[in-house]
Amino acid sequence: MWLVVVILFTAVIIWYEAPALLKHGQFRELAFFGILMLIAFALTAAQSLKVKMSNPLDAIVALYSPLSRIISAFTGS
Amino acid sequence: MQMEKGKISLYQFKVLVVLFSLGSSILIVPSALASVSRQDGWISSLFGVACGLLLVWLYASLAQRFPDKTLIEFSILILGKGLGHVVAFLYFSFFLLIASLVLCTIGDFISSMTLPETPIEAIHIVFMLIIVMGIKLGLEVVGRASEIFIPWVLVMLGFMLVAVLPLIDMSRTAPFLENSIRQIAGGSITILGIPYLELVIFLMILPAVSNRSKATKGFLNAALFSGLILTAITLLCILVLGHDFTARHSFPSYTLAKQIHIGDFFQRVEIVMAVIWFVTIFFKLMISFYAAILGFGQLFRLKSHRSLVTPFAMIVFVISLLVFPNVIYFKDFSAHTWPPFASTFGLLLPVLLAVVAAIRKL
Amino acid sequence: MGIFRKAMMGVIKSLTPQATQQPKVSRTPLKSSLEEVLYEIQHRLGHSNDVIVRRLSLDASSDPDIALIYTEGLANTKDILVSLLVDLQKIHPEISRYPKDQQLQLLKNSILRTGDIHDITNYESLISALLSGDTIILLNGCTQAIGACTRDWQDRGINEPASQTVIRGPREGFTETLRTNTMLIRRKIKDENLWLETMPIGRKTRTDVSIMYLKGTADEELVNEVRSRLKRIDMEAVLESAYIEEMIQDDSLTPFPTIYNTERPDVAAAGLLEGRVVILVDGTPFVLLAPALFTHFIQTAEDYYQRADISSLLRLLRYISLFIATLAPAAYIAATTFHQEMIPTTLLIRVAAQHEGIPFPAFIEALIMEIIFEILREAGVRMPRAIGQAVSIVGALVIGQAAVEAGLVGTAMVIIVSLTAISNLVIPSFNMGIAIRMIRFVLMALAASFGLFGILIGLFALTLHLCSLRSFGVPYMAPLAPYIRQDQKDNLIRLPHWALTVKQRLIRQRGTVDKQQPNEN
Incomplete structure (x- = not known):
């Protein structure tokens, strides 16, 4: 059900933004807009379908874990 | 190439810095400080502010070499096409992540404190709608709006701080300086993480300031001012609530406000605190989102960033829902992972950029 | 916002017919024959009978060769009869010695006794002058005419202005002329x-x-x-x-x-x-x-005619009223629906007790009361004086009181709505008052959905919107935002006149503060 909302929403945004870009001849911007909208749509649709997506913070935590451990040791917390 | 045609005044810039710094910091910092340095949390805070000012000075001097270029632009300039673009992209992601984290902070707060029955998604969406509106209207408008809100924020803060004074118990700061220097320094890491290391974001905004020559001093003043406010709040939290309680509570400044009783009538004054949070976080989100979009646009040499706003808003919306599985994860992340992560962008990279720029005599 | 604006513009465009072509400005020169000219003029005006033509002849025998045309009601007939006609009749025989084309100029330069006289060379400007109240003088054999300014018509006279009254200060108001x-x-x-x-x-x-x-x-x-x-x-x-x-x-x-x-x-x-x-x-x-600018709509002339201290306080009062008018119903709805814990306990018990029997949620209740009030207000504007009393009684007693007693609305709500309406009237400018009325409903809706959070969101949106407006290039929220120190002397408060003599910067140096950037996006 939410998926429908997402689709509608995306459509509305494209309908609104795209003509303005075309009118000004901003094709590069239009390309980026398209790609980004695709990504955005994919993410929001996945979210609406309650697809389990991994937390980007996990990657960061993993990457910085050695440093984090140092800090914890340092501050003793 | 300058994408942002609007100009903001020096005063508006300072206001934005203050609002940004107070943003999520008011919520998170007192608790984190108290958990590490206990009753000397406020000393950690002062120490952190001092270090933070050094950071700000670093940013400002870096930016002074390139007065009309944003961070993204001069990164590419300094480090060249390949590495420069990579660094620029990393910064862009950093800003985007800040925006998402800020959004979920406020979402969590609103949901847990005031609107428990409303789904978080709704809160996030409504917030992002306003952000989109603000960004589309432009930096100038945001600057003017900040001028309108700042008196209210300051008055409300002043009121809170004064109203809480009768409740302080000076004994709670004792034993004074019981904690080792190590712990105090360790505590200051949190306040550096939020907001000082994040202030690098303002290197995206500095070129738009009309009175560029005085901007450095203004930047420092504003950072100092907000740092002092944060210290005061932390100090009051410790004095009124005790360091133990402050450390354990999610949002101690809120609880602090709850303590205010003026006669029989003014009892639920913590709403004022919630409003202060709201306004400051709103601007923090606005600025970080703006920086991310501006950065992306400059990275890929786009002519205008307006069309990027809506897709990125959707992306931030989703990310903000992903990054907050629960409060404990978040607290742990902010205390342990965020400071090193943020120092990559707030300390390491700026130093690198400064050094390379000096070497290349740019 | 963007989408909304686009839709609106689309609707407006589809409703307006295609723009008509700019009419060509034609200039048809006058003929020299008097009768032809007169006929043409009357023909163009459809022989409207408030256009009076008065012919004169030089001597008793020949045909009329001077004509006066004027529009009755727009021209001062006394002027025409007393000075123009008399002059023409007396002087005319003398100037008839001169050649025709000079005669008109002679009349214009030396003889006629009205103030503003101008040459007319074509029908269009002739008729334009005629319909504005000038008297046109035509001479047979001349392709020019002269128009003498004899404008005078019935006017309302200078009265006290109906809309912006003061206690102390001049009571002159503009008229329709x-x-x-x-x-x-x-x-x-x-x-x-x-x-x-x-x-x-x-x-x-x-x-x-x-x-x-x-x-x-x-x-x-x-x-x-x-x-x-x-x-x-x-x-x-x-x-x-x-x-x-x-x-x-x-x-x-x-x-x-x-x-x-x-x-x-x-x-x-x-x-x-x-x-x-x-x-x-x-x-x-x-x-x-x-x-x-925004501040102008909250200021009144009287601010300068009363003492500085009382004027400053009154101005602050007006700002407070502005807030009440915008936020009061929304705040009430938010407090009673979402944040009951915000209200002090004693008050809460009373409010809750009132809310007990009422079938509607707070938002609907507020909406009903507001709409009823708006209806009463509109009726009040249009009603003939005779039934004025009846309508006020109906409004106050019947609808208000009875509704409360019937349990349809709570007393607290009636109080809030009345307070809001009165605060709205404190705003000196009617246009601003209308804008506030509309904003109030939006905030009420937001408060009903999201409580205090909703109100704050609404205020953010409102502030952003206000800050983005410009009036002829000047930022609308100046001198608050961008903050201009010099202009603060006469913004929220008014300093005494001796302190105001240092010129205010804002509008005079419109370009310096915030030059309007062309929005390229």
């Missing part, structure tokens, strides 16, 4: 730099529209901007200054007014002295002032 209005302003400012330009606007109505400004005080660009916007107007009719207002205001979709209107000469003069431009429209006593 342009010349009277310019006179009233000239009486206030006798400076040589007070300049006046007039142009006719409106294809059918040919309404005289004037702009007045203080040269040197008003920003040059501002004056040029006003002038060019007025010149661009292509309308059929201009019946009121509101028509002009809508056509020249900054192109933004906003409920907030960006041009100020007033019935008072002293307000107009004060605006002129600040460097603003006054636009006078013939046929209405409401004069426009451009640019207009």
